[in-house]
Amino acid sequence: NAGVTQTPKFQVLKTGQSMTLQCAQDMNHEYMSWYRQDPGMGLRLIHYSVGAGITDQGEVPNGYNVSRSTTEDFPLRLLSAAPSQTSVYFCASMGSNNSPLHFGNGTRLTVT
């Protein structure tokens, strides 16, 4: 099983550029989420989804959009990149409400 797959692994953007971070899972999990990890801040929730067609905002949603057209895919879009969005981004999925999260390997994004 591939689990949770994130692409790309590394990305450098200029301020104002847009891009999409891809996330796919092959475990038929209903719940998917995006976190960003910054030094000393732990993981902060950006957006999440509890099923296809349903998304909601987390703790730090500004500057990001998501959609969930299929159970497998949950892309994260940066609309106009800013240096404050330099971070490591993790996608995760879980099968039910008390299941653990399965994480992708992360995307390291630098915005200059």
Place this chain on the structure above:
Amino acid sequence: AQSVTQLGSHVSVSEGALVLLRCNYSSSVPPYLFWYVQYPNQGLQLLLKYTSAATLVKGINGFEAEFKKSETSFHLTKPSAHMSDAAEYFCAVSASGGSYIPTFGRGTSLIVHP
């Protein structure tokens, strides 16, 4: 709303010594609690989870955690540290009545000295 506080951003122990990483949570309903570990340049992986079946939870690599409702704590312990335990550890809480998506603490970096 739920929240997690991890006391100590860094914990340093000698190899063979007891490991104690502290986690306190806030939740208005019975929580689900998790500990995750992150090795350098990797994603997070589950160490153990509490879902109300037993207050003492055993995880992988010799770690365990005890749920104490009266203290709202879920501290992680290991009797004897190994060099390979050096990593970042995260406590997380989720709760019924909401999205169930976990909230994470800020993490504790475990340093193991030879």
